[in-house]
Amino acid sequence: xxxxxxxxxxxxxxxxxxxxxxxxxxxxxxxxxxxxxxxxxxxxxxxxxxxxxxxxxxxxxxxxxxxxxxxxxxxxxxxxxxxxxxxxxxxxxxxxxxxxxxxxxxxxxxxxxxxxxxxxxxxxxxxxxxxxxxxxxxxxxxxxxxxxxxxxxxxxxxxxxxxxxxxxxxxxxxxxxxxxxxxxxxxxxxxxxxxxxxxxxxxxxxxxxxxxxxxxxxxxxxxxxxxxxxxxxxxxxxxxxxxxxxxxx
Amino acid sequence: xxxxxxxxxxxxxxxxxxxxxxxxxxxxxxxxxxxxxxxxxxxxxxxxxxxxxxxxxxxxxxxxxxxxxxxxxxxxxxxxxxxxxxxxxxxxxxxxxxxxxxxxxxxxxxxxxxxxxxxxxxxxxxxxxxxxxxxxxxxxxxxxxxxxxxxxxxxxxxxxxxxxxxxxxxxxxxxxxxxxxxxxxxxx
Numbered sequence: 336x337x338x339x340x341x342x343x344x345x346x347x348x349x350x351x352x353x354x355x356x357x358x359x360x361x362x363x364x365x366x367x368x369x370x371x372x373x374x375x376x377x378x379x380x381x382x383x384x385x386x387x388x389x390x391x392x393x394x395x396x397x398x399x400x401x402x403x404x405x406x407x408x409x410x411x412x413x414x415x416x417x418x419x420x421x422x423x424x425x426x427x428x429x430x431x432x433x434x435x436x437x438x439x440x441x442x443x444x445x446x447x448x449x450x451x452x453x454x455x456x457x458x459x460x461x462x463x464x465x466x467x468x469x470x471x472x473x474x475x476x477x478x479x480x481x482x483x484x485x486x487x488x489x490x491x492x493x494x495x496x497x498x499x500x501x502x503x504x505x506x507x508x509x510x511x512x513x514x515x516x517x518x519x520x521x522x523x524x525x526x527x528x529x530x531x532x533x534x535x536x537x538x539x540x541x542x543x544x545x546x547x548x549x550x551x552x553x554x555x556x557x558x559x560x561x562x563x564x565x566x567x568x569x570x571x572x573x574x575x576x577x578x579x580x581x582x583x584x
Numbered sequence: 585x586x587x588x589x590x591x592x593x594x595x596x597x598x599x600x601x602x603x604x605x606x607x608x609x610x611x612x613x614x615x616x617x618x619x620x621x622x623x624x625x626x627x628x629x630x631x632x633x634x635x636x637x638x639x640x641x642x643x644x645x646x647x648x649x650x651x652x653x654x655x656x657x658x659x660x661x662x663x664x665x666x667x668x669x670x671x672x673x674x675x676x677x678x679x680x681x682x683x684x685x686x687x688x689x690x691x692x693x694x695x696x697x698x699x700x701x702x703x704x705x706x707x708x709x710x711x712x713x714x715x716x717x718x719x720x721x722x723x724x725x726x727x728x729x730x731x732x733x734x735x736x737x738x739x740x741x742x743x744x745x746x747x748x749x750x751x752x753x754x755x756x757x758x759x760x761x762x763x764x765x766x767x768x769x770x771x772x
């Protein structure tokens with residue numbers, strides 16, 4: 336039996352939606368899982384009750400709300416609440432799709448760089464456009480740190496500008512690489528269990544215990560990573576937006 | 585981070601060259617640019633839909649529920665505080681009332697006591713006066729009786745003196761001389 340850890344990332348067109356130029360736009364398994372994530376979030380946020388004393392589902396919805404709201408307030412101040420819907424959407428979309436993605440035989444949306452890059456660029460341009468719209472040229476003062484000696488200022492400014500424009504890269508690759516690597520590792524270790532069991536018979540069953548234990552441990556880790564990377568993506572978005580809101584800091 | 589980034593770039597370049605040959609020809613799926621358009625379109629649709637649902641319906645709804653609960657809790661606390669203040673005020677009013685009543689009762693008691701004292705004093709005085717009058721009467725009567733008795737004594741003494749003189753001298757003395765002699769003797 337051959338281990339194919341890459342197969343889980345294949346994009347399978349389910350049906351064709353149309354054409355843009357010479358690109359075929361298909362409804363793929365990726366689209367399906369995006370739809371599932373949106374539906375799950377809508378279900379969580381809309382089907383939960385509005386009781387004074389919340390039930391379990393309502394508690395989850397309210398905890399998500401409070402969690403994201405607290406994150407924004409602590410990193411970008413109360414002015415950051417303007418972007419609450421955006422950050423909430425990003426966080427919930429990534430968190431739900433990552434958690435769905437850890438279930439075997441599902442597809443992980445964030446394991447494709449194009450998706451994470453698109454979301455990171457969305458954040459990048461939101462920061463850039465809102466920063467210039469709100470602060471004008473003062474926005475670019477984020478590139479000029481205060482209290483730096485004049486003779487190394489050009490170098491510092493160069494680094495600041497470079498790091499600003501590399502933000503979408505690190506922002507997207509961090510999420511993408513974490514999800515990709517985690518899923519590959521999980522698949523490889525799970526594959527070992529099956530391979531040992533099929534090829535070595537009874538001895539393989541005994542030998543498979545170790546990779547099985549590792550798979551379970553990795554699975555727990557992946558559950559954590561699924562949530563954590565969504566949180567990291569959201570909190571970085573808040574920090575970047577804080578630059579646009581308060582460029583003086 | 586930098587390492588995975590560099591690796592990703594390298595693989596991206598590789599994927600590009602491979603996809604030139606044909607789709608799904610062993611290319612690493614995340615870098616297969618043939619399905620980028622599909623993914624971007626579905627991501628755009630899904631994310632815009634999610635954003636609209638979240639910003640228009642979900643967040644106002646959940647936020648409203650949380651605010652309503654907060655208001656309810658604050659309202660209940662304010663109500664409890666109000667009731668507590670009311671009960672405190674009632675307690676204070678009750679205590680004031682009680683103190684007033686107590687003072688009133690004391691005043692009434694004092695007044696009654698004074699009135700009774702005055703009445704008994706008056707009664708006592710009247711009685712004393714009556715007794716004093718009686719005493720004076722009695723003294724007067726005693727004096728009269730005594731005077732009468734004394735005049736009787738004088739008569740008896742005069743008679744006795746006359747009788748004694750007659751017995752001794754055999755002569756009936758002059759009544760006036762006996763009287764003046766008795767009077768002198770009584771005076772002396």
